[in-house]
Amino acid sequence: MQPKKQLSLFDLSMIVVSLVIGMGIFRTPVNVAAKAQIPELFFLAWIIGGLVAYCGALIYAExxxxxxxxxxxxxxxxxxxxxSVAFAINGIVVLTSAASMAGVTLIGSEYLSSVIFPPAMQTDFYRLVIAAITILIFYSINLMGLKASSKVQNILTVIKITLVLTLICAIFFGGQTENITPVFKTVSGNSPVWSDYGKALGICLIAVTFSFAGYTQTINLGGEVKDAKKMIPKGIKMGLFIIISLYLLINYAYVKVIGFEQLKTAHSIAAILAGKIFGPAGFTILSAVIFLSVLGYVNVNLLSNPRAMFAMGEEKALPSIFAQKNKKTEVMVVSLTTFTALVMTTLFFAQTFDKIVNYSIILECIGTASSAATLFILRRTTAHLDQNSIYKMKWYPALPILFISFYLFVGISIYQDDPSAAINGLYIFIGFIAIYFISKIVNKKKKIADAAEGTALK
Structure with a gap:
């Protein structure tokens, strides 16, 4: 049964924005500033990250x-x-998405509980209750069908964009912190050379790259987009344009309002911007921003990840029950319910998954670089398609090669910065491939045993 084409260009653009903009932009600039040491490297890292992300948008559009x-x-x-490669990468994506979604929801519930509850009720139990209720509400919305969940996503994303733009307006309220002249320091204490700047830039790009990550999952919804061959490219490009603009503007606001040297060690940087605009009510406003970001992140993950599990069910990498849909709503009930159950479970064991999430950073590089490389294969296997009905990126193959090279560079930077996380990430990847082949062998033996039993009964 062919899926209904329910998603419009606006729907898809808002999904792209929500897949990328979560809570990271309210935290990662501190890490990037500390690693960059000087504002020139700081802004260069964000500009490069934006250009690479837009390059990726062109690749995934095609x-x-x-x-x-x-x-x-x-x-x-x-x-x-x-x-096996598809199972390994997507299995880890689903697992880490569930873990990060549980963790992000808990963080959001901390902000909300600090506003709505008295101090005596601001405990882990009540935060857990808020997080669990939030997930169950959006699970229920997604059970209603793609049309309902995409409309909710549009509303949440528009509100989130509006609130981020509001925070950016802090630059017009004056009174920024006095700046201290930043100095680039080397480990040896000598004057920095180009290699020192290059190494610092590479480490900065780790955080920047993953602040832009997530838009690749947009293609999970390709079968449900109206006029997909035209709308997917437009939706991805429009979404990335919004994201890049917001990221560059809010980072400029952080530096302008907080001061670059102070940004390196600042806490609750978004709260500082909110305080400049709203005064003492700033923290309450920030709490709303954070929680709405969480709501958008929860809903978009419940949209995307079950579709990956659905595809695994279709290809028998998971039991075929995962490929079943509700005949009326076309909801992938088993996949959606399983993913929600995984998230709910990790709410109680989120800390256990922290290392898995850290190790998965290298897998994001592997997944993004290798998925971008499929364009070279798709150009050959889909050469028969009407060239006027599909999107073809310009400057091929130069841009895909540069994009893949960039992710290899970030992967090397991850290894230099944290070798154990990089190596263990590769072990996890190999482990998932092993699980795939073991499950195939077990299923094959089970089929042979069942066939032999059936023959014996005859």
Whole structure:
């Protein structure tokens, strides 16, 4: 059964924005400033991150145009490489998405509980209750169907964009912190050389790159987009343009209002901007911003991840029950319920998953670089398509090669900064591939045993 084409250009653009803008932009600039040491490197890292993300938007626009299917992020790996690679990368994406969604929801509930509850009720139990209720509400909305969940997503994303723009307006309220002249210091204490700047930039780009991560999951919804071959490219590009603009503007606001040297060690940087505009009510306003970001993040993950599990079910990497849909609403009930249950479980064991999330950073590099490389394969296998009906990026193959090279550079930077996280991330990847083949062997033996039993009964 073909899925209904329910998502418009605006729907898809808002999904792209919510997949990328979560809580990171309210925290990562502190880390980037500390690693950059000087504002020139700080802004250069964000500009490079934005240019690379837009380059990625062009690549995934063409991939989505050539391969518009539900669960596309799984199926491009399965089709172009091998189902084991698709299972490994998407399995880890689902696992880490569940872990990060649980953690982010808990953080959001901390902000909300500090506003709505008296101090005596600001305990881990009540925060957990808020987080659990939030997830169950959005699970219920997603059970109503894609149309309902996408409308809710649009509202949340528009509110989030408006609030981020409001925080940016802090630059017009004056009274910024006095600046201290930043100095780039080297480990040896000598004058810095180009390699010192290059190494610092590479470390900065780790945080920047993952502040822009997430838009690749947009192609999971390819089978449900109206006029997908045209709308997917437009939606991804429009969404990334909004994200890049907001990121550059709010980082300028952080430096302008807080001061670059102070930004390196600042806490609650968004609260500082909110305080400049709203005074003592700033923290309450910030709490609303954070919680709305959490709501958008929860809903968009409940939209995207079950579709990857649905694709795994279609290709028998997961039991075929995961590929079932409700006939009336076309909701992937089993996949959605399983993913929600995984998130709810990790609410109680979120700390256990912290290391897995850290190790998965290297996997994001592997997944993004290898999924972008499928464009080279898709150009050959879909050469028969009407060239006027699909999107073709310009400057091919130069841009895909530069994009992939950038992620290799970030991967090397991760290894230099935290070798154990990089190596253990690779072990996790290999482990998932092993699980795939073991499950295939077990299923094959079970089928043989069942067939032999059936023969014996006859």
């Amino acid at each position: 991939i989505g145009s050539r391969f518009p299917v539900t669960g596309g992020y799984y199926k491009i790996f399965s089709t172009c490489y091998h189902p």
